[in-house]
Amino acid sequence: MKFNKLFVLAAVLALLFVAGCEDRSDLTAPEAPNTGTADFTTFVSLGNSLTAGFADNALYKSGQEYSYGSQIAAQVGVSYVQPLISDPGIPGRLEIQQFVISGGSIVSVVTAANTEMGTPLNLTYAAPYNNIGVPGSILYDLVDETDFATKSTQRGNPYFNLILRDAQFGASMLKQAINLNPTFVTLWIGNNDVLGYATSGGTRGTDATGTLPTDPAVFNALYTQVGAALAGTGAKVVVANIPNINAIPFFNTVGPVVGVTLKPLFDAGTIADFYYQKNGETFASGTAKYIDLVTGAVKITLVGSTYASLIGQPTGQFYTDNGITPPAGIDITKPFGLHPQNPWPDALILDADEQALIASRVSSFNATISAVASANGFGLVDINGVFDAIKSAEATGGMMYNGVTFTTGFLSGGLFSLDGVHPTAQGQAIVANEFIKIINAKFSASIPEINVATIPGSINLKKAGDKYDTYLPVYENMLLKDFIF
Amino acid sequence: MLNSIRFFILITILSSSLAFAGGFQINEHGARGMALGGAFTAIASDASAVYFNPGAVVNLKSTQIMAGATYIQPHASFRGPKPEITEYKLEEQFFNPINFYVTHSISKDLAVGFGINNPYGLGTKWDDGWVGRFLAVDTEIRTFFFRPVISYRITENLSIGAGLNYAYGDVKIQRKSQLPPTSSEADVKLEGDGTGIGYSAGVLFQPTKCLSLGLTYHSKVKFEFEGDAIVEAPAQFNGLLPAGAISAPLETPQNLTFGLAYQVMDKLLVSADYQYVGWSSYDKLSVTFEDVTNPDMRVSSSDRNYEDTYILRFGAEYNLLDNLDLRCGFLYDNNPVLEEYAEPTLPDADRLGFNLGFGYDLTSNLSLDVAYLYLRFNERDITKSNINYMEGNSPFLGVYNSYAHLIGVDFSYKFN
Numbered sequence: 001m002k003f004n005k006l007f008v009l010a011a012v013l014a015l016l017f018v019a020g021c022e023d024r025s026d027l028t029a030p031e032a033p034n035t036g037t038a039d040f041t042t043f044v045s046l047g048n049s050l051t052a053g054f055a056d057n058a059l060y061k062s063g064q065e066y067s068y069g070s071q072i073a074a075q076v077g078v079s080y081v082q083p084l085i086s087d088p089g090i091p092g093r094l095e096i097q098q099f100v101i102s103g104g105s106i107v108s109v110v111t112a113a114n115t116e117m118g119t120p121l122n123l124t125y126a127a128p129y130n131n132i133g134v135p136g137s138i139l140y141d142l143v144d145e146t147d148f149a150t151k152s153t154q155r156g157n158p159y160f161n162l163i164l165r166d167a168q169f170g171a172s173m174l175k176q177a178i179n180l181n182p183t184f185v186t187l188w189i190g191n192n193d194v195l196g197y198a199t200s201g202g203t204r205g206t207d208a209t210g211t212l213p214t215d216p217a218v219f220n221a222l223y224t225q226v227g228a229a230l231a232g233t234g235a236k237v238v239v240a241n242i243p244n245i246n247a248i249p250f251f252n253t254v255g256p257v258v259g260v261t262l263k264p265l266f267d268a269g270t271i272a273d274f275y276y277q278k279n280g281e282t283f284a285s286g287t288a289k290y291i292d293l294v295t296g297a298v299k300i301t302l303v304g305s306t307y308a309s310l311i312g313q314p315t316g317q318f319y320t321d322n323g324i325t326p327p328a329g330i331d332i333t334k335p336f337g338l339h340p341q342n343p344w345p346d347a348l349i350l351d352a353d354e355q356a357l358i359a360s361r362v363s364s365f366n367a368t369i370s371a372v373a374s375a376n377g378f379g380l381v382d383i384n385g386v387f388d389a390i391k392s393a394e395a396t397g398g399m400m401y402n403g404v405t406f407t408t409g410f411l412s413g414g415l416f417s418l419d420g421v422h423p424t425a426q427g428q429a430i431v432a433n434e435f436i437k438i439i440n441a442k443f444s445a446s447i448p449e450i451n452v453a454t455i456p457g458s459i460n461l462k463k464a465g466d467k468y469d470t471y472l473p474v475y476e477n478m479l480l481k482d483f484i485f
Numbered sequence: 486m487l488n489s490i491r492f493f494i495l496i497t498i499l500s501s502s503l504a505f506a507g508g509f510q511i512n513e514h515g516a517r518g519m520a521l522g523g524a525f526t527a528i529a530s531d532a533s534a535v536y537f538n539p540g541a542v543v544n545l546k547s548t549q550i551m552a553g554a555t556y557i558q559p560h561a562s563f564r565g566p567k568p569e570i571t572e573y574k575l576e577e578q579f580f581n582p583i584n585f586y587v588t589h590s591i592s593k594d595l596a597v598g599f600g601i602n603n604p605y606g607l608g609t610k611w612d613d614g615w616v617g618r619f620l621a622v623d624t625e626i627r628t629f630f631f632r633p634v635i636s637y638r639i640t641e642n643l644s645i646g647a648g649l650n651y652a653y654g655d656v657k658i659q660r661k662s663q664l665p666p667t668s669s670e671a672d673v674k675l676e677g678d679g680t681g682i683g684y685s686a687g688v689l690f691q692p693t694k695c696l697s698l699g700l701t702y703h704s705k706v707k708f709e710f711e712g713d714a715i716v717e718a719p720a721q722f723n724g725l726l727p728a729g730a731i732s733a734p735l736e737t738p739q740n741l742t743f744g745l746a747y748q749v750m751d752k753l754l755v756s757a758d759y760q761y762v763g764w765s766s767y768d769k770l771s772v773t774f775e776d777v778t779n780p781d782m783r784v785s786s787s788d789r790n791y792e793d794t795y796i797l798r799f800g801a802e803y804n805l806l807d808n809l810d811l812r813c814g815f816l817y818d819n820n821p822v823l824e825e826y827a828e829p830t831l832p833d834a835d836r837l838g839f840n841l842g843f844g845y846d847l848t849s850n851l852s853l854d855v856a857y858l859y860l861r862f863n864e865r866d867i868t869k870s871n872i873n874y875m876e877g878n879s880p881f882l883g884v885y886n887s888y889a890h891l892i893g894v895d896f897s898y899k900f901n
Contacts (some may be wrong), residue, residue, distance in 0.1 A: 030568040062668070096667065096721055106725070403878030414666045424666060453877025454566075457665040461719045 051133025060089025259293030282329030520842025521800025522814025526744030539646025553895030565883020677712020
C-alpha cells in the first residue's frame with residue numbers, strides 16, 4: 001500500500017499549492033519622481049482661463065481635472081486644490097448637437113450650449129486654491145484689489161467671486177498666491193491682454209480707452225511688478241508666454257470656408273469684393289478677395305460662423321441677434337457681406353491692420369515675459385513657439401505626441417475644445433509636458449512626461465434630457481454669446 | 486477639414502477586433518485522460534480514443550458510450566496599466582465543454598466511432614468600465630467538433646485510425662470603442678458563426694506487453710465566420726460608424742501528439758505525452774466589414790504572430806481496488822503569445838497543471854471517471870507591448886496573474 005500513501009501525500013501537497021497561489025504580483029506604487037531643486041510642497045498656478053482648465057466656453061469639473069497644473073501635480077504626486085464646478089459647468093458648456101455629414105464625411109459641426117448649470121463643489125475650502133486661474137483675467141487683475149463680488153458684477157464675470165471668494169485669503173490673485181507661502185509657482189498670464197481685442201474683431205480692448213490691446217508699457221510695468229513679488233516669495237517659478245492668434249482655431253476656421261465658398265462667384269465675376277466694416281462705418285471701407293479669406297490675411301472669427309451662411313442674403317440677422325438697431329446708412333435689404341451698405345460687421349473680422357497690431361503686441365508682451373523671467377531666474381515655457389511648431393507641422397499632416405496626431409484645426413485637430421480657443425484635456429497635457437520639460441531642465445528634475453495618448457477625449461455630446469439654449473439658430477450655431485476668456 | 490475624425494473613429498472600431506489566444510484551446514476531453522495530465526495518446530483505452538487516438542478505437546470491445554463534461558472556472562487579474570498598479574479582476578464565469586463518444590467494434594480488426602467535443606472555447610468577461618475596455622469586455626468562443634472515425638488493426642500490435650472533423654463555431658466579442666476627440670464611447674459587438682472541415686489520424690503501437698506508443702494528428706480547421714457588427718453610439722454618430730455584415734476567416738492550429746505508456750508493475754501504469762501545437766499558422770487575424778466600401782477601411786487586420794508551442798504531459802494510474810483506479814498527472818503548457826501581443830481578451834501565460842482523479846466501476850458495465858485539474862499560470866509581467874489600450878501609443882503594460890480550476894466527470898457504458 002505504499003503507493004496509497006504517496007497519493008495521499010501528493011494530494012495534500014497539491015492542495016497546499018492551490019491554496020497558496022492567488023495573486024502573486026508584488027507591484028508597488030511608483031516612487032515620487034525626482035523634482036531636483038524644485039520643491040512642489042506648495043504648488044500654485046496663477047493665470048487665466050487656460051490655467052483654470054476652462055474649456056468649451058465653460059468652467060466644469062471634468063475639464064478642470066485636466067488643467068495643466070492639475071496634470072503636473074499628478075505627475076509629481078502632490079496635492080492641488082481647484083475651485084471645481086460640477087458638470088456641465090458655469091456657464092453651461094458647449095456640446096456637439098450634430099455632425100453635418102456630406103458624402104459620408106463630417107463637413108462641419110453644430111454646437112449647442114448646455115444650460116443645465118453646474119454648482120461650485122468646494123466653495124468653503126478654507127484657504128486660497130492652488131489653482132488661481134481666473135477665466136477672463138488680464139495681467140492687471142493679478143494685482144487689482146477691487147472687491148471680488150463688485151468686480152464680478154462690473155465685469156459680468158462670475159469667476160472672480162467664485163474663485164477668489166474672500167479678501168481674507170488675499171485681496172488680489174497675486175496676494176492669494178503669496179499667502180499660500182508657495183514653494184513652486186507657474187504663471188501664464190497676458191493672453192487676454194490681446195485676446196480681448198482679437199476676439200471682439202478689434203472692437204473692444206483692455207487699454208485705457210477700452211478699444212485696443214493693453215498698452216505695452218503698462219504690460220511691462222505690471223509684469224515686472226508681479227515678477228518681483230513672486231521672486232520675493234523664494235519659490236521656484238516657471239512662466240509661459242503668449243501664443244499668437246495664427247494657431248488658434250477661433251480665428252482660422254470660418255474665413256477659409258467662406259473664401260472657398262465665394263471663390264466661384266469671384267471667378268465668374270459675379271462679385272468683385274467681399275465688403276466688411278473696418279471701423280464701425282456704415283458704408284464699408286473694407287474689401288477683401290476670396291484669397292484673403294482663404295489665406296487668413298483677413299480673418300473671420302468663430303462667432304461669424306453663425307452668419308457665414310447668410311452671406312449674399314438681404315438680412316439684418318446680426319443686428320437682431322445682438323439687440324442692435326441697424327445703424328443709419330446700413331441697408332439690410334442689400335446682400336449681406338457683398339454690398340458696401342450691408343457689410344460684414346466689424347465685430348466678426350480681423351483685417352490686416354488689426355492683425356498687425358495684435359502681432360506687435362504679442363511680440364512685445366513676450367519680450368517682456370522673457371526679460372522678466374531671465375532677470376528673476378524663472379523658467380520660461382515658449383508656448384508661442386510650441387503652437388507655431390504645431391501649426392508648421394500641419395504641412396506634413398500634423399504634430400505627433402505619443403502616437404496621436406494634433407493640428408490646430410477646429411475639432412479635428414484634437415488640440416482645442418469647442419470654443420476654438422481653450423485646449424482639450426489632451427491639449428492641456430501637451431501644455432503640462434512643456435512645463436515639465438522646462439522644470440526638468442531648469443531644476444535638474446526628472447519628472448516623467450504625461451503620455452498624451454492616455455488622456456481621454458474631452459469633447460462632450462448633447463444629451464437627451466438636458467436643457468439647451470433655444471435662441472440658437474438651427475444651422476451651424478457657433479454663436480458664442482457672453483463669450484468669456 | 487474634419488474628415489480625419491471619421492478616420493479616427495473607424496480605425497479605433499476596427500483595430501484589435503478579434504483575438505483568438507492559445508488559452509482558447511481546451512485539452513480536457515475525457516476524465517480519465519484528464520486525470521493523467523492528458524498523457525493518454527498511448528493508452529486511449531476508453532471511448533475518448535475517438536479524440537485521443539483514433540488508432541486505438543479498434544481495441545475497444547463491443548459498443549461503448551462515454552459522455553461527460555468539464556467544469557472550468559478561470560480566474561485572472563491584471564494590475565496596471567503601468568505605472569498604475571490598480572488591480573482588475575475577471576468577472577466570475579464558468580464553462581462546461583462537453584464530450585460524447587461512441588465506438589463500435591465491427592470485427593476484431595475493424596471499428597468505427599463517433600465523437601462530439603469542444604476543443605476550442607472559453608471566454609472572458611471584464612467590467613465594462615475597466616481601463617482595458619477598449620481591448621476586451623466580453624469575449625466568448627465556442628466550437629463543436631463532430632468526429633466520425635474508423636480504426637483498423639494492421640498487426641497484432643499495430644493499429645491505425647483516421648477520421649473527419651466537421652466543426653461548427655460561434656464567436657461573440659463585445660468591447661468599447663473610443664470616439665475621439667469626444668468623451669463618448671461606442672459599444673461594439675461582433676457576432677458570427679461558421680463551419681470548417683478537418684481531419685484526424687492516429688497510430689497505436691504496442692512493441693511489448695508493457696510498452697505502448699501512440700501518435701495522433703489533428704489537422705488545422707479553417708472556419709469562415711460570418712456575422713454582424715453591431716455598434717451602439719450616441720445619435721450624433723449615426724451614419725458615421727461601420728456596422729453590418731462582417732466575415733473573418735479563423736484557423737485553429739494543427740496538433741501532433743506523441744505519447745508513450747508503460748506498465749511499470751502490475752498495478753501501476755505511467756504515461757507521458759509531447760503535444761506540439763502549430764499556433765504559428767495563426768499569424769494575423771482579418772475582419773472584413775462587408776458593407777464598408779472604402780477599401781482602406783474595409784478590412785481590419787491585426788498581427789498576432791503566435792509561436793508554435795508544446796505541452797508536456799505526465800500521468801500515473803494506480804489500480805487500488807478491483808473497481809477503483811487512482812490517478813494523478815502533471816502538465817507544462819508553453820503559451821504561444823509573444824509578450825508584445827499579450828492582451829486581456831484571454832490572458833495567456835506558460836502554465837503548470839496538477840491533476841488528480843479516480844475511476845470507479847459502478848457496475849460491470851457502467852463506470853465513472855472524475856478528474857480535477859488545477860492550472861497555475863506563471864505571473865506574466867508585460868514590459869513591452871504592441872497592444873495599445875487607447876488611441877495612440879499607450880502600450881497595455883502590467884502584470885497578469887491567472888489560475889483555473891477544472892473538474893471533469895465522465896460516465897462510460899460498455900455493452901456486453
